[in-house]
Amino acid sequence: MTDALQVERLTKTFPGFTLENISFSVPTGSVTGLIGPNGSGKTTTIKLILNLLKKDTGTITVLGLDHMKKEQEFKERIGVVFDTHFFVDDWKMPDVEKAMGMFYRNWDTGAYYRYLERFQISRGKRVRELSKGMQMKLMLACSFSHKAELLILDEPTSGLDPVSRDEMLDILLEYTDDKKHSVLFSTHITPDLDKIADQITFINKGKLFYTGEKVNFTRRYSIVSGSVKQLSPDIKALTPNIKIYPDSFEALVETEYLPGLSGLQTRSAAMDDIIVFISKGEVLS
Ligand SMILES: Nc1ncnc2c1ncn2[C@@H]1O[C@H](COP(=O)(O)OP(=O)(O)OP(=O)(O)O)[C@@H](O)[C@H]1O
Numbered sequence: 152m153t154d155a156l157q158v159e160r161l162t163k164t165f166p167g168f169t170l171e172n173i174s175f176s177v178p179t180g181s182v183t184g185l186i187g188p189n190g191s192g193k194t195t196t197i198k199l200i201l202n203l204l205k206k207d208t209g210t211i212t213v214l215g216l217d218h219m220k221k222e223q224e225f226k227e228r229i230g231v232v233f234d235t236h237f238f239v240d241d242w243k244m245p246d247v248e249k250a251m252g253m254f255y256r257n258w259d260t261g262a263y264y265r266y267l268e269r270f271q272i273s274r275g276k277r278v279r280e281l282s283k284g285m286q287m288k289l290m291l292a293c294s295f296s297h298k299a300e301l302l303i304l305d306e307p308t309s310g311l312d313p314v315s316r317d318e319m320l321d322i323l324l325e326y327t328d329d330k331k332h333s334v335l336f337s338t339h340i341t342p343d344l345d346k347i348a349d350q351i352t353f354i355n356k357g358k359l360f361y362t363g364e365k366v367n368f369t370r371r372y373s374i375v376s377g378s379v380k381q382l383s384p385d386i387k388a389l390t391p392n393i394k395i396y397p398d399s400f401e402a403l404v405e406t407e408y409l410p411g412l413s414g415l416q417t418r419s420a421a422m423d424d425i426i427v428f429i430s431k432g433e434v435l436s
Pocket residue numbers: 165166167168187188189190191192193194195196
């Protein structure tokens with residue numbers, strides 16, 4: 152399978168923060184979720200891909216094109232959705248159409264109005280009169296109308312109600328259904344990724360913690376719990392990721408070690424469990 156996006160050994164240093172040696176890919180036809188706690192480097196990674204920030208080192212290939220040498224070419228072939236829209240607030244839908252049509256060679260006016268109809272956005276509305284969910288859909292309509300092959304989305308569902316979020320996720324699933332279109336999706340809302348992601352890339356404090364298939368990410372970890380008396384040196388040796396409560400404890404352990412731990416309660420780890428335990432990375436009490 153080819154990759155819609157390849158990021159290799161990407162590094163960027165700001166005062167007090169380094170995004171360090173990040174490598175991951177978005178296989179064509181997949182949805183890749185980019186996750187990590189606040190300040191871990193997700194938006195920085197996206198801005199570096201888009202050349203909105205200048206990388207220190209590393210290579211980035213978008214749809215087979217070097218992101219610096221072929222910037223204009225790759226930008227014509229991708230769609231970008233941030234958590235706030237990038238249109239002029241006063242524009243009506245035909246104004247959006249005109250602006251986008253000037254920018255994209257592949258622009259399809261008919262498709263744009265068909266998407267507006269499908270997403271129930273009326274032509275006479277101004278951008279500022281659209282709800283947040285509608286604004287997100289408008290950005291998607293624009294991406295689809297210039298036939299974007301890859302969507303790069305930075306927290307597109309934050310601030311959406313559950314109904315709008317669900318609609319947005321269905322639109323993305325439909326978009327990748329032909330296995331030709333791909334999505335990179337940064338989010339804190341992991342249930343969204345449970346629903347649509349094939350791959351996960353988890354960045355923690357600027358470092359890559361995991362990249363690969365979603366199922367392997369959650370299968371790799373389990374949560375064990377028991378009374379404080381059961382918190383043996385064996386468990387402490389297995390994992391630094393332990394939460395201690397007044398009478399009990401919970402720990403994140405690699406699933407392969409479960410057979411050696413008897414008498415404890417175990418459950419599968421959800422994506423949020425893994426993020427919380429790993430981002431703390433120490434005994435918590
Ligand atoms: N232009 C900049 N100049 C200096 N520091 C920056 C700049 N942009 C980001 N940072 C720092 O880089 C770190 C990573 O920020 P980034 O926005 O990439 O995190 P994030 O994972 O997207 O976080 P969030 O989930 O809160 O959006 C933070 O410490 C931030 O302060």
